[in-house]
Amino acid sequence: MSNPYFQFKQFVVWHDKCAMKVGTDGVLLGAWTSIQGAHRILDIGTGTGLVALMLAQRSLSDSYIVALEIDEAAAEQAKENVSRSPWKNRIEVLQTDFRFYHSAEKFDVIVSNPPYFVDSLTCSDQQRSTARHNNSLTYEILFKGVSELLAKEGKFAIVIPTDVVDRVKLIAVNYGIYAFKQLNVVTKPGGTPKRTLICFSFKKQVCLIEELLTEVSRHQYSEEYIALTREYYLNMK
Incomplete structure (x- = not known):
């Protein structure tokens, strides 16, 4: 049985009640997203939190974060x-459906x-299916909601998955939201990106595209990945 919790430097995340466990995607998003000057932050589909x-951990002392989760067990955890x-x-x-928030x-x-499996077969476990598939939270629903909730100078x-980047960017444009920063994640030297992080705003501008290599060899992390995550991971000095 896998460990029911994940220990970070300043907090612990239990994930035994959640369909989707602590993973690299979430860690990258939490470490990469700029929150400079942010007083109000919204996390859609928080899972474990x-x-x-x-x-x-790195926000302003007066910042306030609202974390939404549709699944009851995950929200409780x-x-x-x-x-x-x-x-x-x-x-x-808040345990709530983003569509009605x-x-x-x-x-x-x-x-x-x-949820990241688009137009694919759902799994038999309903909790895991909700967490992994975007049947209830499509990219269209996501960007429509974001366009209504994001401040004029805000960032999303x-x-x-890298293979849906172009599709997602087109959907965003339909709601007046534009990509301005993109990070393609490569897990091994010579590999192709499987995950991509994108930051959007209401301002139309050229998108800066960068690449991050996470491991130079098995369990040997790159300097760039260490620099990005050392505030959080226990083994990153």
Whole structure:
């Protein structure tokens, strides 16, 4: 049986009740997303609460984070993880469907590690299927909601499979949202990107595209990956 929790430098994430466990996608999103000057942050599909906790660790002392999760068990575990953290008074976990979420106040930063299997067979485990497939949270629904919740000068960061990047960018444009920064993630030298992080805003501009190699060899992490994640991982010095 895998470890039921994951220990980070400043907090612990339990994930035994969640379909999707702590993984590289979430860690990359939490470490890469810029939250400079952000007072209100929204995490769509928080799962264990990992990304919300990572952002809280380096956010302003008066920042407030709302973390949304549709699955009841995952939302409960996220609440438990937040309650054990140093930022329990600055993170609110809500069990809700993003399609029906409304906020009177806009958000400076919105992040999402959304369901990522598009147009594929769903698995028999309903909880895992909801977490992995985007039948309930399509990219169209996601960007429509973001366009309504994001502040005028706000930023939206997402991690998605590389093979849907062009499709996602086109959907974003339909809602007046434009990619301005992109990170293609390569897991081994000479490999091709399987995951991509993109940051969007309402401002139309040239998109800066970069690449990140995570491992130079098996369990030997690149200097760039270490620099990005050392604030969080116990073994990153």
